[in-house]
Amino acid sequence: MKLYLTHSSPYARTARIVLREHGLLPRVQEKESHPFTNDSAFLTANPLGKVPCLVTDDGQAVMDSEVICAYLDRELGNGGLTAPLHQSWQLQTLYSVCSGLIDTLVLLRIEKSREHDGLRSEFWWQRYQDATRRTLDYLEQHIDILPGELSIAQINLAAALGYLDFRHPEIDWRSSHGKLAEVTERLEQRPAFRDTVLRD
Numbered sequence: 001m002k003l004y005l006t007h008s009s010p011y012a013r014t015a016r017i018v019l020r021e022h023g024l025l026p027r028v029q030e031k032e033s034h035p036f037t038n039d040s041a042f043l044t045a046n047p048l049g050k051v052p053c054l055v056t057d058d059g060q061a062v063m064d065s066e067v068i069c070a071y072l073d074r075e076l077g078n079g080g081l082t083a084p085l086h087q088s089w090q091l092q093t094l095y096s097v098c099s100g101l102i103d104t105l106v107l108l109r110i111e112k113s114r115e116h117d118g119l120r121s122e123f124w125w126q127r128y129q130d131a132t133r134r135t136l137d138y139l140e141q142h143i144d145i146l147p148g149e150l151s152i153a154q155i156n157l158a159a160a161l162g163y164l165d166f167r168h169p170e171i172d173w174r175s176s177h178g179k180l181a182e183v184t185e186r187l188e189q190r191p192a193f194r195d196t197v198l199r200d
Contacts, residue, residue, distance in 0.1 A: 001028040003068075004042050004053040006035075007199050010102050010163035011065035012052040017155050018069045020192035022077035028054070066099065069152055084151040091153055094142055098156040101135045102163060104128050109167045132164075132171065140177045150190075158187045166198040 003019070005012035019028055033042040035049045045061040046053040054062040054071065062071050073081040085092045108128040114120045139157070146153055161184050164171060174181040187193055 001057055002055045003028050003030050004033045005030055005051050006032060009051050010159040013196050013198060014065050014155050014159045015052045015068045016196045017192045018072045018081060020195060024076055081152045084147045090145050094145060095153045095156050097135060097138060098160045101160040104131045105163050136173050136177055140180050143179045143183060154187055158184055158193060162198055
Protein backbone atom coordinates (compact mmCIF):
# COMPACT_ATOMS: atom_id res chain seq x y z
CA MET A 1 0.00 0.00 0.00
CA LYS A 2 1.03 3.59 -0.51
CA LEU A 3 0.10 6.73 1.38
CA TYR A 4 0.59 9.99 -0.51
CA LEU A 5 1.35 12.87 1.84
CA THR A 6 3.16 16.10 2.54
CA HIS A 7 4.99 16.65 5.80
CA SER A 8 3.24 19.99 6.27
CA SER A 9 -0.33 18.66 6.02
CA PRO A 10 -2.30 18.31 9.26
CA TYR A 11 -4.72 16.05 7.42
CA ALA A 12 -1.92 13.71 6.37
CA ARG A 13 -0.51 13.81 9.87
CA THR A 14 -3.61 12.18 11.30
CA ALA A 15 -3.20 9.21 8.94
CA ARG A 16 0.53 9.02 9.64
CA ILE A 17 -0.13 8.87 13.38
CA VAL A 18 -2.65 6.06 12.91
CA LEU A 19 -0.10 4.15 10.84
CA ARG A 20 2.43 4.36 13.65
CA GLU A 21 0.04 3.67 16.50
CA HIS A 22 -0.96 0.41 14.76
CA GLY A 23 2.58 -0.46 13.65
CA LEU A 24 1.57 -0.42 9.98
CA LEU A 25 4.66 1.21 8.46
CA PRO A 26 5.97 -2.15 7.18
CA ARG A 27 2.73 -2.54 5.18
CA VAL A 28 2.17 1.03 4.01
CA GLN A 29 4.79 3.05 2.15
CA GLU A 30 4.74 6.77 2.80
CA LYS A 31 5.33 8.75 -0.38
CA GLU A 32 5.73 12.51 -0.29
CA SER A 33 3.89 14.12 -3.17
CA HIS A 34 3.26 17.83 -3.17
CA PRO A 35 -0.09 18.53 -4.87
CA PHE A 36 1.36 21.45 -6.85
CA THR A 37 3.88 19.21 -8.65
CA ASN A 38 1.01 17.48 -10.47
CA ASP A 39 2.54 14.01 -10.19
CA SER A 40 0.60 11.86 -12.64
CA ALA A 41 0.42 8.77 -10.41
CA PHE A 42 -0.90 10.84 -7.54
CA LEU A 43 -3.48 12.66 -9.66
CA THR A 44 -4.64 9.38 -11.16
CA ALA A 45 -5.25 8.08 -7.65
CA ASN A 46 -6.90 11.27 -6.43
CA PRO A 47 -8.32 13.60 -9.08
CA LEU A 48 -8.90 16.24 -6.39
CA GLY A 49 -5.14 16.56 -6.02
CA LYS A 50 -5.31 16.57 -2.22
CA VAL A 51 -3.31 14.73 0.40
CA PRO A 52 -3.52 12.35 2.04
CA CYS A 53 -4.51 9.64 -0.39
CA LEU A 54 -4.15 5.93 0.32
CA VAL A 55 -3.75 3.43 -2.52
CA THR A 56 -4.44 -0.15 -1.49
CA ASP A 57 -2.60 -3.22 -2.73
CA ASP A 58 -5.31 -3.84 -5.32
CA GLY A 59 -5.02 -0.29 -6.67
CA GLN A 60 -8.11 1.16 -5.01
CA ALA A 61 -7.86 4.76 -3.80
CA VAL A 62 -9.10 5.73 -0.34
CA MET A 63 -9.51 9.50 -0.04
CA ASP A 64 -10.11 12.06 2.69
CA SER A 65 -8.17 11.87 5.94
CA GLU A 66 -11.16 10.80 8.05
CA VAL A 67 -11.97 7.92 5.69
CA ILE A 68 -8.31 6.89 5.48
CA CYS A 69 -7.92 6.89 9.26
CA ALA A 70 -11.07 4.78 9.65
CA TYR A 71 -9.87 2.36 6.96
CA LEU A 72 -6.43 1.98 8.54
CA ASP A 73 -7.91 1.52 12.00
CA ARG A 74 -10.68 -0.93 11.11
CA GLU A 75 -9.27 -2.85 8.15
CA LEU A 76 -5.60 -3.04 9.11
CA GLY A 77 -5.67 -2.29 12.83
CA ASN A 78 -7.84 -3.46 15.72
CA GLY A 79 -10.49 -0.76 15.40
CA GLY A 80 -9.69 0.66 18.81
CA LEU A 81 -9.00 4.22 17.69
CA THR A 82 -12.38 4.84 16.05
CA ALA A 83 -14.57 2.65 18.28
CA PRO A 84 -15.09 5.32 20.99
CA LEU A 85 -16.67 7.67 18.44
CA HIS A 86 -19.41 5.16 17.68
CA GLN A 87 -20.37 5.11 21.34
CA SER A 88 -20.76 8.86 21.87
CA TRP A 89 -22.38 11.58 19.79
CA GLN A 90 -20.62 14.13 21.96
CA LEU A 91 -17.24 12.66 21.07
CA GLN A 92 -18.15 12.55 17.39
CA THR A 93 -19.05 16.23 17.63
CA LEU A 94 -15.73 17.06 19.29
CA TYR A 95 -13.94 15.15 16.54
CA SER A 96 -15.79 17.12 13.87
CA VAL A 97 -15.07 20.41 15.61
CA CYS A 98 -11.35 19.57 15.51
CA SER A 99 -11.65 18.84 11.79
CA GLY A 100 -13.40 22.17 11.32
CA LEU A 101 -10.65 23.93 13.23
CA ILE A 102 -8.06 22.46 10.86
CA ASP A 103 -10.11 23.69 7.90
CA THR A 104 -10.36 27.18 9.40
CA LEU A 105 -6.65 27.36 10.15
CA VAL A 106 -5.81 26.32 6.58
CA LEU A 107 -8.06 29.09 5.26
CA LEU A 108 -6.40 31.54 7.64
CA ARG A 109 -3.04 30.41 6.28
CA ILE A 110 -4.23 31.08 2.72
CA GLU A 111 -5.28 34.61 3.64
CA LYS A 112 -1.93 35.14 5.33
CA SER A 113 -0.10 34.02 2.17
CA ARG A 114 -2.10 36.49 0.08
CA GLU A 115 -1.00 39.41 2.22
CA HIS A 116 2.30 40.05 0.44
CA ASP A 117 0.35 40.55 -2.81
CA GLY A 118 -2.01 42.98 -1.14
CA LEU A 119 -4.90 40.56 -1.69
CA ARG A 120 -5.73 39.63 1.88
CA SER A 121 -9.42 40.06 2.72
CA GLU A 122 -9.83 41.79 6.07
CA PHE A 123 -13.37 40.43 6.28
CA TRP A 124 -12.31 36.78 5.97
CA TRP A 125 -9.13 37.31 7.99
CA GLN A 126 -11.16 38.55 10.96
CA ARG A 127 -13.83 35.91 10.46
CA TYR A 128 -11.28 33.07 10.55
CA GLN A 129 -9.54 34.63 13.56
CA ASP A 130 -12.83 34.85 15.43
CA ALA A 131 -13.81 31.30 14.50
CA THR A 132 -10.44 30.04 15.74
CA ARG A 133 -10.82 31.84 19.07
CA ARG A 134 -14.36 30.57 19.61
CA THR A 135 -13.41 27.02 18.68
CA LEU A 136 -10.47 26.97 21.06
CA ASP A 137 -12.81 28.12 23.83
CA TYR A 138 -15.29 25.38 22.89
CA LEU A 139 -12.61 22.69 22.95
CA GLU A 140 -11.32 23.90 26.31
CA GLN A 141 -14.84 23.62 27.74
CA HIS A 142 -15.52 20.16 26.31
CA ILE A 143 -12.10 18.52 26.52
CA ASP A 144 -13.13 16.37 29.49
CA ILE A 145 -15.26 14.12 27.26
CA LEU A 146 -12.14 12.67 25.65
CA PRO A 147 -11.75 8.97 26.54
CA GLY A 148 -8.91 7.86 28.77
CA GLU A 149 -7.36 5.73 26.05
CA LEU A 150 -6.02 7.17 22.80
CA SER A 151 -8.69 7.61 20.15
CA ILE A 152 -9.00 9.28 16.77
CA ALA A 153 -10.46 12.30 18.58
CA GLN A 154 -7.18 12.94 20.41
CA ILE A 155 -5.28 12.46 17.16
CA ASN A 156 -7.46 15.01 15.37
CA LEU A 157 -7.11 17.46 18.25
CA ALA A 158 -3.32 17.19 18.24
CA ALA A 159 -3.21 17.63 14.46
CA ALA A 160 -5.27 20.81 14.71
CA LEU A 161 -3.26 22.36 17.52
CA GLY A 162 0.03 21.23 15.98
CA TYR A 163 -0.92 23.01 12.77
CA LEU A 164 -1.88 26.09 14.80
CA ASP A 165 1.63 26.16 16.26
CA PHE A 166 3.22 25.41 12.90
CA ARG A 167 1.51 28.02 10.70
CA HIS A 168 0.20 30.53 13.24
CA PRO A 169 2.78 30.78 16.03
CA GLU A 170 1.66 34.34 16.74
CA ILE A 171 -1.57 33.00 18.25
CA ASP A 172 -0.94 32.40 21.95
CA TRP A 173 -3.58 29.81 22.76
CA ARG A 174 -1.86 28.02 25.64
CA SER A 175 -2.01 30.84 28.17
CA SER A 176 -5.81 30.87 28.16
CA HIS A 177 -6.48 27.20 27.39
CA GLY A 178 -4.68 25.25 30.07
CA LYS A 179 -6.57 21.98 29.64
CA LEU A 180 -5.87 21.91 25.91
CA ALA A 181 -2.21 22.69 26.51
CA GLU A 182 -1.89 19.88 29.05
CA VAL A 183 -3.57 17.28 26.84
CA THR A 184 -1.53 18.33 23.80
CA GLU A 185 1.76 18.21 25.67
CA ARG A 186 0.99 14.69 26.85
CA LEU A 187 0.00 13.51 23.37
CA GLU A 188 3.04 15.01 21.66
CA GLN A 189 5.28 12.87 23.86
CA ARG A 190 4.05 9.69 22.21
CA PRO A 191 6.49 8.32 19.58
CA ALA A 192 3.88 8.39 16.79
CA PHE A 193 3.29 12.08 17.42
CA ARG A 194 6.96 12.99 17.80
CA ASP A 195 7.75 11.24 14.53
CA THR A 196 5.15 13.23 12.57
CA VAL A 197 5.73 16.81 13.73
CA LEU A 198 4.72 19.13 10.89
CA ARG A 199 7.49 20.63 8.76
CA ASP A 200 8.01 22.14 5.32
